[in-house]
Amino acid sequence: MHDSNWQAEKKKLLTRLSIAIYKMTDEQLISLLHLFKDLDLKEKEKLLEIPKLHPDGVVGARDRQLLIARFFLLINQLNEADLLRFMNRYEQKRFAMLREFPRxxxxxxxxxxxxxxxxxxxxxxxxxxxxxxxxxxxxxxxxxxxxxxxxxxxxxxxxxxxxxxxxxxxxxxxxxxxxxxxxxxxxxxxxxxxxxxxxxxxxxx
Missing domain, CATH: 2.40.10.220 (predicted glycosyltransferase like domains)
Incomplete structure (x- = not known):
């Protein structure tokens, strides 16, 4: 894909991801961290650390914002091939999330x-x-x-x-x-x- 076309496509993908990520529950955000586990990224191990949950099973408001920021740090490191791989995993994960509530x-x-x-x-x-x-x-x-x-x-x-x-x-x-x-x-x-x-x-x- 030509660089200009790829940059336009990448912008669309990131916009779509941004909307979806901000709507996700805390549990869904944490589960998405695993999509990055075998990609070669800088500071991946630190960025993939699971935040500490509160007793009621949710992430604090500040930690949630930090978690979302970590997602974008990881996503912005992805090259074309890895971003497409990530999006394929994201689509599969999204359907898995839907299947969590079968009826x-x-x-x-x-x-x-x-x-x-x-x-x-x-x-x-x-x-x-x-x-x-x-x-x-x-x-x-x-x-x-x-x-x-x-x-x-x-x-x-x-x-x-x-x-x-x-x-x-x-x-x-x-x-x-x-x-x-x-x-x-x-x-x-x-x-x-x-x-x-x-x-x-x-x-x-």
């Missing part, structure tokens, strides 16, 4: 569009790969659907393409199709928030 209970009102029908219904559980929707409307196996629901916390409407993969009395299982990186980030944040809400509800008492 989360929810109560999300949404609209399904199927065969020119507009169906108002509710999702009762959601995962990184799909959702289960309660509905008395008829569906067929493999049927394509469009999903639209609002996310109050993000102040936006999420629109997804899906396909019916399970038929049950009173509902259907839907698998997402052709999700963009942006949609994956939004879905990850939603699942993480629902997971923590569910854990808080049943983890007390």
């Amino acid at each position: 989360v209970p929810c109560n999300i009102t949404l609209d399904l569009a199927a065969d020119s029908r507009a169906i108002n219904c509710s999702a009762v559980d959601i995962s990184a790969g799909g959702m289960y929707v309660e509905s008395c409307e008829p569906f067929s196996m493999g049927q394509s659907v469009s999903i639209c629901f609002s996310l109050a916390a993000e102040h936006l409407a999420l629109k997804l393409k899906g396909r019916v993969i399970r038929l049950e009395q009173g509902g259907v299982g839907i698998k997402y199709e052709s999700m963009t990186s942006y949609q994956l980030e939004i879905m990850k944040n939603l699942i993480s928030r629902l997971h923590h809400q569910d854990s808080s509800q049943f983890g007390t008492g």
Whole structure:
């Protein structure tokens, strides 16, 4: 890749990483340190030291900022080949993070569009790969659907393409199709928030 083209591509990658890193939980930030472990970088051992967690399992605000700064020191050392290797690992790690929450209970009102029908219904559980929707409307196996629901916390409407993969009395299982990186980030944040809400509800008492 020509140097000018690579510099432009590198700027895009770093911007994308910056947005993602600032949104990560403390646990996710720490887990990403391992992506640098076999790259030949200056002061790598010092920069890869795991920060001390507080008793509640989180990193202090100051330590979090220092941890983020360490990421950018490491990333800025990467040459073209190593940055592409890192991004490949990052993508794999991101999908692994999504799989940490395979199925989360929810109560999300949404609209399904199927065969020119507009169906108002509710999702009762959601995962990184799909959702289960309660509905008395008829569906067929493999049927394509469009999903639209609002996310109050993000102040936006999420629109997804899906396909019916399970038929049950009173509902259907839907698998997402052709999700963009942006949609994956939004879905990850939603699942993480629902997971923590569910854990808080049943983890007390």
